[in-house]
Amino acid sequence: MKIIMAVIKPFKLDEVRDALTAAGVHGLTVTEVKGYGRQKGHTEIYRGAEYAVSFLPKLKIEVAVPTELAAKVVDAIVASARTGQIGDGKIFVSSLEQAVRIRTGEKDTDAL
Amino acid sequence: MKIIMAVIKPFKLDEVRDALTAAGVHGLTVTEVKGYGRQKGHTEIYRGAEYAVSFLPKLKIEVAVPTELAAKVVDAIVASARTGQIGDGKIFVSSLEQAVRIRTGEKDTDAL
Amino acid sequence: MKIIMAVIKPFKLDEVRDALTAAGVHGLTVTEVKGYGRQKGHTEIYRGAEYAVSFLPKLKIEVAVPTELAAKVVDAIVASARTGQIGDGKIFVSSLEQAVRIRTGEKDTDAL
Amino acid sequence: MYRLPSRGAALGLAGLALFLMSGSAFAEDAAAVVAPVPNKGDTAWLLVSTALVLMMSVPGLALFYGGLVRTKNMLSVLSQVFMIVSLVSVIWVLYGYSLTFTEGGGTLNAFIGGFSRVFLKGMTPDSTAATFSNGVVVPELAYMAFQMTFACITPALIVGAFAERIKFSAVLVFVLLWVTLIYFPIAHSVWYWAGPDAIADAAKALAAATDDAAKKVAQDALDAVNANAGYLQQLGALDFAGGTVVHINAGIAGLVGALMLGKRVGYGREAMAPHSLTMTMIGASLLWVGWFGFNAGSNLEANGTTALAFVNTFVATAAAAMSWLFVEWATKGKPSLLGMVSGAVAGLVAVTPASGYAGPMGALVLGLVVSPACFFFVSTVKNKFGYDDALDVFGVHCIGGIIGAIGTGILVAPYLGGVGLTSYEIKPGAGSPGEYVMAAQVLIQIKAVLYTLVWSGVGSAILYKLIDLTIGLRVGKDAEREGLDVSEHGERAYNY
Amino acid sequence: MYRLPSRGAALGLAGLALFLMSGSAFAEDAAAVVAPVPNKGDTAWLLVSTALVLMMSVPGLALFYGGLVRTKNMLSVLSQVFMIVSLVSVIWVLYGYSLTFTEGGGTLNAFIGGFSRVFLKGMTPDSTAATFSNGVVVPELAYMAFQMTFACITPALIVGAFAERIKFSAVLVFVLLWVTLIYFPIAHSVWYWAGPDAIADAAKALAAATDDAAKKVAQDALDAVNANAGYLQQLGALDFAGGTVVHINAGIAGLVGALMLGKRVGYGREAMAPHSLTMTMIGASLLWVGWFGFNAGSNLEANGTTALAFVNTFVATAAAAMSWLFVEWATKGKPSLLGMVSGAVAGLVAVTPASGYAGPMGALVLGLVVSPACFFFVSTVKNKFGYDDALDVFGVHCIGGIIGAIGTGILVAPYLGGVGLTSYEIKPGAGSPGEYVMAAQVLIQIKAVLYTLVWSGVGSAILYKLIDLTIGLRVGKDAEREGLDVSEHGERAYNY
Amino acid sequence: MYRLPSRGAALGLAGLALFLMSGSAFAEDAAAVVAPVPNKGDTAWLLVSTALVLMMSVPGLALFYGGLVRTKNMLSVLSQVFMIVSLVSVIWVLYGYSLTFTEGGGTLNAFIGGFSRVFLKGMTPDSTAATFSNGVVVPELAYMAFQMTFACITPALIVGAFAERIKFSAVLVFVLLWVTLIYFPIAHSVWYWAGPDAIADAAKALAAATDDAAKKVAQDALDAVNANAGYLQQLGALDFAGGTVVHINAGIAGLVGALMLGKRVGYGREAMAPHSLTMTMIGASLLWVGWFGFNAGSNLEANGTTALAFVNTFVATAAAAMSWLFVEWATKGKPSLLGMVSGAVAGLVAVTPASGYAGPMGALVLGLVVSPACFFFVSTVKNKFGYDDALDVFGVHCIGGIIGAIGTGILVAPYLGGVGLTSYEIKPGAGSPGEYVMAAQVLIQIKAVLYTLVWSGVGSAILYKLIDLTIGLRVGKDAEREGLDVSEHGERAYNY
Numbered sequence A, B, C: 001m002k003i004i005m006a007v008i009k010p011f012k013l014d015e016v017r018d019a020l021t022a023a024g025v026h027g028l029t030v031t032e033v034k035g036y037g038r039q040k041g042h043t044e045i046y047r048g049a050e051y052a053v054s055f056l057p058k059l060k061i062e063v064a065v066p067t068e069l070a071a072k073v074v075d076a077i078v079a080s081a082r083t084g085q086i087g088d089g090k091i092f093v094s095s096l097e098q099a100v101r102i103r104t105g106e107k108d109t110d111a112l
Numbered sequence D, E, F: 001m002y003r004l005p006s007r008g009a010a011l012g013l014a015g016l017a018l019f020l021m022s023g024s025a026f027a028e029d030a031a032a033v034v035a036p037v038p039n040k041g042d043t044a045w046l047l048v049s050t051a052l053v054l055m056m057s058v059p060g061l062a063l064f065y066g067g068l069v070r071t072k073n074m075l076s077v078l079s080q081v082f083m084i085v086s087l088v089s090v091i092w093v094l095y096g097y098s099l100t101f102t103e104g105g106g107t108l109n110a111f112i113g114g115f116s117r118v119f120l121k122g123m124t125p126d127s128t129a130a131t132f133s134n135g136v137v138v139p140e141l142a143y144m145a146f147q148m149t150f151a152c153i154t155p156a157l158i159v160g161a162f163a164e165r166i167k168f169s170a171v172l173v174f175v176l177l178w179v180t181l182i183y184f185p186i187a188h189s190v191w192y193w194a195g196p197d198a199i200a201d202a203a204k205a206l207a208a209a210t211d212d213a214a215k216k217v218a219q220d221a222l223d224a225v226n227a228n229a230g231y232l233q234q235l236g237a238l239d240f241a242g243g244t245v246v247h248i249n250a251g252i253a254g255l256v257g258a259l260m261l262g263k264r265v266g267y268g269r270e271a272m273a274p275h276s277l278t279m280t281m282i283g284a285s286l287l288w289v290g291w292f293g294f295n296a297g298s299n300l301e302a303n304g305t306t307a308l309a310f311v312n313t314f315v316a317t318a319a320a321a322m323s324w325l326f327v328e329w330a331t332k333g334k335p336s337l338l339g340m341v342s343g344a345v346a347g348l349v350a351v352t353p354a355s356g357y358a359g360p361m362g363a364l365v366l367g368l369v370v371s372p373a374c375f376f377f378v379s380t381v382k383n384k385f386g387y388d389d390a391l392d393v394f395g396v397h398c399i400g401g402i403i404g405a406i407g408t409g410i411l412v413a414p415y416l417g418g419v420g421l422t423s424y425e426i427k428p429g430a431g432s433p434g435e436y437v438m439a440a441q442v443l444i445q446i447k448a449v450l451y452t453l454v455w456s457g458v459g460s461a462i463l464y465k466l467i468d469l470t471i472g473l474r475v476g477k478d479a480e481r482e483g484l485d486v487s488e489h490g491e492r493a494y495n496y
């Protein structure tokens, strides 16, 4: 199994979710994160103090999939999350050794 | 070493923490996340607009453990986080190559 | 490639970011988390009710790097995030199989 | 707070001036001819006070309570308070005002009013209501609106006791029944009377009576006027702005509700920290500000006594905030904001019945005393007995109300700086000091407290039971876990 | 709400007393000598009302609206409202008050005032303005300030319609033009008149005229006084506190704006849930509290009619909150807080023109009726036609305003508990019941509604177009995605 | 704002009417017999104003400041403000009012009052206090309460300067000492006088004196009355509502505190963005609304001058909000909400001393001028000198206060639309225009500013040092990192 972690632009969530569902993924976990990268941020001024804000709001999606689905899922994310502008985000794929469904105790691909 | 990531129902946190402590784990990291899965969400209506909310609040627990403790920890989570109802969550286990304690620079199992 | 996850004290973020940039890292992702460990928390009292708060605010940094950079990055984090006091945090290194830049579809080290 | 049967014809200022110019002596018989006209300063003050008391409920109380619950129940608290205010104000104009402030039938009149003002029948911009001063009236519509806000906030206070677990529909039905069967009767018992001018007129007639037969008739008439009052009013209970009517009444109803609904899921096991003490602080501050309308507005006029009630409200609150702070600091090690604002509310509650009667130093002492008592209840008694009075309605409002009610009987003492009792008979046409015996007054106050505790406690228990057996009081366990905002209202408070 | 040319010399109370003491009869000619002095109760009330109406805008309306947008646009809404209030109050003292409440030139006077009060020229603490009552005046500065708050809040209402996408600079320019070309003329049309004393004086002169020639002259003078009024005032349109001037006016301008700016990026596709219903509830509550200043303050005096307007405002709001709740509960399955507070605002809007005219039961019915209508517009009509009136300015303010304006024509009926029409001619020197025919009055009300819809609708469209062609109305797509807070103001609302 | 020794016997309206009816001439000797009674409109206004000023502190100022700190210090700010208000109001009734507004002993009287009103001794609902008008009084309790709110808010303003790092206990001890040794003396110096009636009586006696000996005696008596006033009052310094007493006083104390406590950990290195500009905006709005009580309430009566102070407060604020906006827009590229509300507060500060003296156009100019000055201080001077005046107490309140104080000396000029100076001697019994020379007045104003800067600056420095050496001023570094909410109060503001 693989665990795929993708950092995307927040407003792309619904599209990505739909694409993943279409790709046969039934569950995922989303976290609000701040990203730092090539995309430049903005400056905020509070009275005298100026702050360069270089961390931008992003969403991190984590989805565990059977190995054979991994490539398809990566493609689905790329297709649905892309706007073509800097800051679209990244996908990171790692191997996953074990998955357990807490409710049933089912293991591995049955648990996904 | 293994890094175990578990998605659980928020109100189960204290029980899981206690179970992990009992299993010999001394540290863990928790993140507020939103989960999408079999558990169905709810509908919110704001004046004319209806939104189907399918992302539900969950907590993600990350805990790094020596390999030999991994199975015990997984069991402890399953036992303490289970309510038997849909949405209890998942556990994902991956291998961890290195751990460092920032304060001391200790490495690997010493760092946990 | 490696994916490095570090849990640090929140006010150390800017220093760590600078250290990472100096080490040649161009992007990272940050999450607000709560940490439980040796560092003891505090007690909160709300009228009659006392709560022992053992989860403390931390930041989790995730950064994907080419394997050859990993050690340097770990050292940079240790150096910049350390205060020498309990609760400075941990660094966890795992192997990363694939990285994709969503905007361009670039793969692996090109994507970082 | 008293109501006089409205007078049909209110003359304008010009009329008064004409009268003054008429050259005739300012004789008593002439005075009887001219119905008093409201002073515009009084009217302005009473209307402002009314707005202030509304502000106490929404957003004041709603935020004070809302900040203390968990995020997932924020909207449920706000909704309950907002809808209670709406519901009760509609009930009030339909029949509540009439049942509370008009004369009821025969002996029933001691406990409940009648129907002469149902749908505000016969009330016009010219209708007037009595004040505490002879010859001083206010527009009855203003008086009605002012009293409306009291009827609105009292049941809203209750919901804090069973927050985070009650059905919204149950709240509405409960409040409808509760104001009708508990609040209106108690308010009538405490506040209904014939007004100072009726007493003065009867007393004057008595003084003017020459032969014995006429004296007897006049005495009977005076007795009838005095008997035309609510039960606790007849007893002589002092409650300037609602210690019994509002706080004890709501506080005991809350406790009973908390007991009958049972504890929240996870109570005592899971952390239930307030989701936003910022909101609680805003709410407490607005309660403080609005409470000037509540207490000083209860004088109905804008005079020196109003200023006294205002000052007392200010000082008791400040003193109580401080004393809670120091008690908490000493016993728990840290002075908390929630402690301060809880103390402030306790002080406001305690000074409510005393506000127009005590002197400023008396109010200060009352404030210093009430907080430790309430603190003890919310932090020790509650934990000991284990009832889940979620937002301490009993510990703060009922206990604070009792201390205030009894304290009023003490602090009204002229030798303690209080204003003493006022008699409208000794010098008819002007209030003058009546006889005051502390022990006697304290006893009366205790009776009024017990009367309220029993009527409201038992009555509320019956109502809760009734609702539980019909539509049900409590949401399901899953709905409670999910939070009432989503499960009952289909919304979330925050989407940051 | 009317303005009287200020009187140069206002005597103090001592002067009045001296006059009263002079021994001469309180004759009409003597009365003409003494300029009326403001009653301090009236002044206090009017100033409090002014503060309350400011509180409606900031923080009230700002929070009500702000809570409904997404986090990233919170500050933009707060900024727009705050700056509109600031900008318009400066414009108001520079020339707005003059254009609205002084006599304009010739026939133009039906539509716009003149320049005699530009920069508040000639206004001193002693200047006075007329009220609805003969011989009763208030300090003109207080009257000016009160009216200022109306001019401030009206354009602030509009911004809800095109929230989350308009340029800040465009808002400022639009508001500058809009108040000048739309608001001041409409307010003048509805509220400008010569005041009751001018009518009374002319009517008295007519009554005193003996021969035919004199009668004709006097009649002409009376006609001139009556003609010295805004167009809709001359028509006889009733708008106690601004149903047409404020709500319909702003509501239609909002709709046109929403149409011309187009939908928000992602509208209908992305979730746009309110970021903080807590803030919305605070805002709605403060609107309710402040609206007493708006409606009851519009009586300018503190008397029984003020109390009536107060009560009507209270009751209509409560009824409307309840009726929205129940309609929503029935049709959508859950009673939401946003529903309740939307209903409350709809009730406040509807009762605004009627507040001093209807009886409390009339107001209650108005409240019950307005919510279902507004609910239908925001939940059905809007979705059907697909315009993005982001915060339902049209659905609540315009629709609610129309129902209120027409309802006023009905509910003013004495046989429905209303106060009827007032004539200042029949008994010169005292208002007395004028002739009322429901159908005729309703027709007048409809005319006033249409007049406002057309003037404001067309006028606003032209202004939007103009701005779009010059500095541009809308921010870029990226700026909109990022949120106006950061892109337009360089700040974020929350850094938790 | 001045206090008159209270009069034992206040007659009711009936008494006044009787007097009017007595047929005797309204002669001066007769007038002396009848003690003036408060007008209910004045009383209503003064009490409302008092409530408004309390609202400025809690929740107004607390939110304004609280929103600007980081989440972890939110409750500490709210707690400090709330407890300062509580503490100072208790001190005020115990001895503060007496020290400020009664006659002190001998030459000391120029700087501090006496003990005749300790514990509010001898104060009853019938006690009255003087206003600015001859023969017009208000209930002394209302006056006392109004002034109390000024004493409460002034030290609360200071805490913004050293927010996020001071010990809670240090705040309490500092404030206790500071109000006693700095605030009461300065308020006495500026506001204590014998009242207009005392001057009128003495002036009348002088006018009535026939021979030289009697003239000398009468002149000496008049001089004594005039000398029975605070030092700056004797100088002739104008401070309508507290530019020196409140804002300069607090502003300089804040700066000294910021310097003595040192910078926050991480200042200049870590981002310290406001945690909730929403709260700051709510706070600023409530400050605006409440400030009408502060400024227009300071007239004590509800008359045309009150309306003038009200209008000035409104207009200066709006103008200052706009001018900050445009300066910031021009220099930093974006118009921020924080800028607008900072400007609004600067405008409120500047207009405070001028509010009852300037004309509306003068107030407008004052508003336009003050913002750029304050903006320069908070964005350039502060960065340049590197002091950590966390919430810009110095930059806004002290600088704004200085500009207002000096501007008052200019804008009071009748030829600039101001009301000029008032003399109570020229026409005894009625205020009339006194002699005004701009240069002289401006010099007096500058003296008053310097006096305040020195007294408060030096005095505060000594107090800080004292506390630092005893209980310590600052929390430990870890406690500061963790945030004062948890480390000092054991709570968190938000648990979302």
Ligand SMILES: Nc1ncnc2c1ncn2[C@@H]1O[C@H](COP(=O)(O)OP(=O)(O)O)[C@@H](O)[C@H]1O
Binding pocket: A007, A034, A035, A036, A037, A038, A039, A040, A056, A058, A085, A086, A087, A088, A089, A090, C026, C027, C028, C029, C030, C062, C063, C064, C065, C101, C102, C103, C112
């Ligand atoms: N090396 C990295 N490790 C972890 N996250 C990264 C890394 N580089 C970028 N990111 C994440 O990806 C987001 C987008 O990256 P950015 O360089 O701004 O644009 P792009 O992906 O278009 O090249 C960042 O905001 C950050 O959250």
Ligand SMILES: Nc1ncnc2c1ncn2[C@@H]1O[C@H](COP(=O)(O)OP(=O)(O)O)[C@@H](O)[C@H]1O
Binding pocket: A026, A027, A028, A029, A030, A062, A063, A064, A065, A101, A102, A103, A112, B007, B034, B035, B036, B037, B038, B039, B040, B056, B058, B085, B086, B087, B088, B089, B090
């Ligand atoms: N494939 C997956 N990858 C990552 N997280 C998942 C995945 N499937 C489920 N989850 C997480 O687990 C939670 C529970 O899953 P759900 O299907 O609702 O119930 P259950 O675990 O009882 O089958 C989800 O809310 C989501 O956070």
Ligand SMILES: Nc1ncnc2c1ncn2[C@@H]1O[C@H](COP(=O)(O)OP(=O)(O)O)[C@@H](O)[C@H]1O
Binding pocket: B026, B027, B028, B029, B030, B062, B063, B064, B065, B101, B102, B103, B112, C007, C034, C035, C036, C037, C038, C039, C040, C056, C058, C085, C086, C087, C088, C089, C090
């Ligand atoms: N086994 C673990 N797995 C995951 N996170 C951990 C683990 N142990 C500690 N942490 C994280 O590291 C943080 C610091 O750990 P702690 O034991 O308090 O101090 P130190 O790192 O100095 O030994 C914790 O707050 C927690 O977030």
